[in-house]
Amino acid sequence: MTLALPIYLDYNATTPVDPRVFEAMSPYFTRVFGNAASRTHAFGREAEAAVLHARNQVAGLLNAEQDERHGAREIIWTSGATEANNLAIKGVADACREKGRHLITQTTEHKAVLDPCKRLAEQGWDVTVLPVDRAGRVSARQVADAIRADTVLVSIMYANNEVGTVQPIREIGAICKERGVIFHTDATQAIGKLPIDVQADGIDLLSLSAHKLYGPKGVGALYVRKKNPRVRLTPLFDGGAHERGFRSGTLNVPGIVGLGLACELAAHELVNERLRLSALRDRLQSSLTHRVGPVVVNGDERNRLPHVANLSFPGLDGTSLLNTLDDVAVSSGSACTSASLAASHVLMAMGLGDDLAHTAIRFSLGRFTTLEEIDYVVQKFAAVVPRLRNEHGADCGTCEPRSDLRTVS
Numbered sequence: 039m040t041l042a043l044p045i046y047l048d049y050n051a052t053t054p055v056d057p058r059v060f061e062a063m064s065p066y067f068t069r070v071f072g073n074a075a076s077r078t079h080a081f082g083r084e085a086e087a088a089v090l091h092a093r094n095q096v097a098g099l100l101n102a103e104q105d106e107r108h109g110a111r112e113i114i115w116t117s118g119a120t121e122a123n124n125l126a127i128k129g130v131a132d133a134c135r136e137k138g139r140h141l142i143t144q145t146t147e148h149k150a151v152l153d154p155c156k157r158l159a160e161q162g163w164d165v166t167v168l169p170v171d172r173a174g175r176v177s178a179r180q181v182a183d184a185i186r187a188d189t190v191l192v193s194i195m196y197a198n199n200e201v202g203t204v205q206p207i208r209e210i211g212a213i214c215k216e217r218g219v220i221f222h223t224d225a226t227q228a229i230g231k232l233p234i235d236v237q238a239d240g241i242d243l244l245s246l247s248a249h250k251l252y253g254p255k256g257v258g259a260l261y262v263r264k265k266n267p268r269v270r271l272t273p274l275f276d277g278g279a280h281e282r283g284f285r286s287g288t289l290n291v292p293g294i295v296g297l298g299l300a301c302e303l304a305a306h307e308l309v310n311e312r313l314r315l316s317a318l319r320d321r322l323q324s325s326l327t328h329r330v331g332p333v334v335v336n337g338d339e340r341n342r343l344p345h346v347a348n349l350s351f352p353g354l355d356g357t358s359l360l361n362t363l364d365d366v367a368v369s370s371g372s373a374c375t376s377a378s379l380a381a382s383h384v385l386m387a388m389g390l391g392d393d394l395a396h397t398a399i400r401f402s403l404g405r406f407t408t409l410e411e412i413d414y415v416v417q418k419f420a421a422v423v424p425r426l427r428n429e430h431g432a433d434c435g436t437c438e439p440r441s442d443l444r445t446v447s
C-alpha cells in the first residue's frame with residue numbers, strides 16, 4: 039500500500055474530525071436547525087434534546103454527574119479551551135474577590151492560562167507562578183507551600199501540550215480540597231488520552247476543547263462543580279443568560295453534538311488507543327535514537343501522554359530540519375505559539391538551553407497514525423539528520439548537548 043503524504047504527526051495542534059462525528063453533526067446544520075433555547079416549538083426542542091444528550095456524553099468521559107432529564111448541568115459550553123480557561127480563571131477571581139486576591143499556577147501552562155493570569159496581575163491580583171523541574175513537573179508539595187489564607191484558585195494543567203508531561207493532578211486536587219481552594223485544570227491535551235475522573239481527582243473546574251479530540255473547531259466546554267463545593271463564577275459576557283447565566287449566547291448545536299460524540303468515542307477507545315499509541319510512540323523514539331542519535335528526550339518519560347514525544351537533535355539547525363522535512367508535519371521547539379522564532383517558554387522553563395530548545399521537535403500521534411507512517415518518518419529522519427548535521431558543522435559549540443540532561447544515543 040502506498041503511503042499518503044504528507045504524514046501528519048501534529049495531533050496536539052489539532053485533529054481531523056472523525057468521520058463518525060462529522061456524520062452525526064450533519065443534520066444539525068440543515069434539518070434540525072432550531073435554536074436550543076426555543077422551547078415553544080419542535081424545532082427548538084429537538085435541538086435542545088441533542089444538547090442535553092451531548093452534556094451527558096461529555097460528563098460521562100469526566101465522571102461528572104449525569105442527568106437524564108436535564109442533561110449534565112455541570113457542563114458549560116464555550117467556544118474552546120481558551121474561553122473555558124478565561125472563564126474559569128477570571129470568573130473565579132472576580133466571584134471570590136472578597137475572600138482573597140491570590141492565584142497559583144505554573145510556568146509551563148498554555149498561554150490561554152498564563153495570559154489571563156497576567157491580566158489579573160495587572161489588575162492587582164497576586165499571582166504565584168510555580169517553577170517546574172527538568173521533566174516539566176510541579177509537585178503537590180510546591181502547591182501546598184504556596185497556598186495562603188487569601189488564595190482563591192489553583193490552576194495547573196493536566197498534561198502539557200509541548201512535551202506531554204502529566205502533572206500529579208490527584209495529589210494537587212487533594213491538597214486543594216484540604217485547604218478549601220478551588221482547583222482548575224486545563225485538560226485540553228489529556229482528555230480522551232488518559233482516564234480523567236473529576237471526583238477522584240478532586241477537580242472543581244476543567245477546560246476542554248473539541249478540536250483536540252476529533253471534534254470540530256470552535257467548540258469546547260468548562261466543567262463547573264455544582265456541589266462540594268458549589269463553584270461560583272462571574273461570567274465573561276452578559277446576554278441571554280444561557281448556560282445557567284455562566285455563558286450567554288446562542289448555542290452552537292452542531293458543534294456541541296460533535297463534541298458530545300467525540301467524547302463518547304474517546305471513552306470507548308481510550309484503553310486500546312492508549313496502548314496502541316504509546317507502542318507507536320516508543321517505536322518512533324527508540325528507532326530515532328538508534329538511527330539518528332544523539333537524541334535528547336524532553337519531558338517526563340514516566341509521566342507522559344501516550345502519544346507525544348518531544349525530542350531535541352543536538353548539532354542541528356532546527357529551521358533547516360523543518361524546511362527539509364516537507365512531507366512530515368510536526369511542530370518545532372521554537373515558533374510553537376506564534377510566528378516568532380523565540381524558543382518555547384515550556385522548554386526554557388524546564389531548563390533547556392537555547393540550543394536544545396531550538397532543535398526540539400514535537401511528534402504528536404493520533405487516531406489515524408499507522409505503523410507504516412512511523413517507519414517512514416524514521417527513515418526520513420535517518421536520511422536527513424546526518425546530512426544536516428554535517429552541513430551545520432560538527433564544531434557548532436552552541437549546539438552541544440548539555441551534560442545535565444538525559445541524552446539517549
Ligand SMILES: Cc1ncc(COP(=O)(O)O)c(C=O)c1O
Pocket residue numbers: 050051117118119120121148150195197198199224226227246247248258
Ligand atoms: C493545553 C492547551 N490549552 C488550551 C489550548 C487552546 O485551545 P483552543 O484552541 O480550543 O482555544 C490549547 C491549544 O493548543 C492547549 O494545547
